[in-house]
Amino acid sequence: MAQGQFTCRWAALSLSNIASVFLPDLLLPRESSTSIKHELVSVSTTRSASRAADWLRKHKIPDAESVSIYYSWEEMLEKGNFDIVYISTPHPLHYAHVQKALRCKRNVLVEKPATMNRAQFIQLCQLAKERGVVLMEAMWTRYIPATLYFQHELLPRIGEVKRVYAEFSLPIISPDLSLESRFLDKAVGAGSLLDQGVYALTWADLALNGLPSSQDRTQTRVVHAHSIPVPNVQGEVDDINTVILAKLQNNERGSKRSEAVAIVTMSMTLSGSSKIPFYQRLQAKKAAPAVRIEATKASVSIPFPPIRPQELHVQWYGEEHLNENGVETEEVVKMPVERGWGLWYQADIIAEKVASRKGDSQGMGEVIGEEESERVLGWMDRAREMAGIVYKATLEEV
Incomplete structure (x- = not known):
């Protein structure tokens, strides 16, 4: 292993369809000379133990038998031993799941759109900074x-x-x-x-x-x-x-x-x-x-x-x-993607940030791409308003 290589330990909140693409992409083999490598150490799921294990094997997760399986996402966030949690639940659930993760002082990569609206995202950004952790929307493009x-x-x-x-x-x-x-x-x-x-x-x-x-x-x-x-x-x-x-x-x-x-x-x-x-x-x-x-x-x-x-x-x-x-x-x-789908590029970005902040527990947290994510979410808010696209108020609450 290269000197200074950081092994980023991931938890996955939900074994979703997009997780079935992201996680194998994340875990593709790395050269020993690279500064970052990734491993999956924990997942939370509503599946049975056998179905969760089958999912991990089906998607060729390395060392699948060593991955800790939680049947409560709250427990995983509270007790799990990992560096970053990847949240890929349906987007109306992002706000509550990310909020809990940040309160547990977890670094978070959350699928896009990060939240249902701009106001929710602003609240999460503020919380990430207060809790001294890193938040990033998974806009891999x-x-x-x-x-x-x-x-x-x-x-x-x-x-x-x-x-x-x-x-x-x-x-x-x-x-x-x-x-x-x-x-x-x-x-x-x-x-x-x-x-x-x-x-x-x-x-x-x-x-x-x-x-x-x-x-x-x-x-x-x-x-x-x-x-x-x-x-x-x-x-x-x-x-x-x-x-x-x-x-x-x-x-x-x-x-x-x-x-x-x-x-x-x-x-x-x-x-x-x-x-x-x-x-x-x-x-x-x-x-x-x-x-x-x-x-x-x-x-x-x-x-x-x-x-x-x-x-x-x-x-x-x-x-x-x-x-x-x-x-x-x-x-x-x-400019071809080097390997896989290319979802791992964004993972490297947040992992490098987390690695650079190791030991700096007293510092203010960060939001990668905050301005850009907030701007696009604001446009979607306005577009929905002008086009008459309405969701239940409970999905939009802050």
Whole structure:
């Protein structure tokens, strides 16, 4: 093992569908020269002992027999011996589960959306800082190499971003889907805005707000939102959603001027076949790019799926890039995920932060990506309000 390598011990609150992807990805073999490696030491579940053990074996969890199985998530948070808890329960439960974890002084990686609304997230951020621990929303797309290349290498060079199209639709709903599915149950937060829109809105945020600026006087707001529900389903589960954002700049007179616009779309019924397995759907080729970012010197397009980008298509049309005939320069930047699905990149980020804070029990806690997560949650709040997407008040309580 490399000198200084940190073994991050994880607990999983829920053996959910996304956990069945995240945990095997997290535990892929590491080179001895890497600074971080991960192991799963505890899980909480409502399954029987035999079913939980079968789940661990089925998903090829290393040393599965040594994983501690708790049948009370509260007990795991209170008594377990681990560094970070991964919370992947339905999003209406995130607020209570994360709150308990933070009160137990646990570092937390919580699936997106982190909470049902911005107000809940703000409360959790404050609690994390008070308790001296690390909180992070599992928006893994932000930490994929292609995304980081876009934000840190391309975005500073493509000029002012003026227009963004961000789309994430996946045919989850089909005629043979059980009406008991969580994708159709508003009591567990069903709806394409929260499930899928969070990804598309994240790309709008990266494009419009990805460059830090100490003198930035702009504000990005939702100016329009429209929703079409899933047909023949009780409870008005939102499906085909359109959200328009405007980036506004405050001038010295106090009025606002539009600087850029983003059109964000999502759906659980469009487009493509819902018959093929879920993860094959995520790898299907689409006729149009999932994201297109148009700036004054170049445009950048990202093929489907936008949640796991692996290449960036750039068309340079600034004066310095045109050939002698005035034709644009085309570039394809390939940035493949190193291994697995790439969910482990975000795990490395929080693990490195936790490792650096070891022994600093008196310090104030931190929230990784706090500003970005809070901004996107605020947009979803406003979009739901404008489009008439309503959940039970109990799911939104702070």
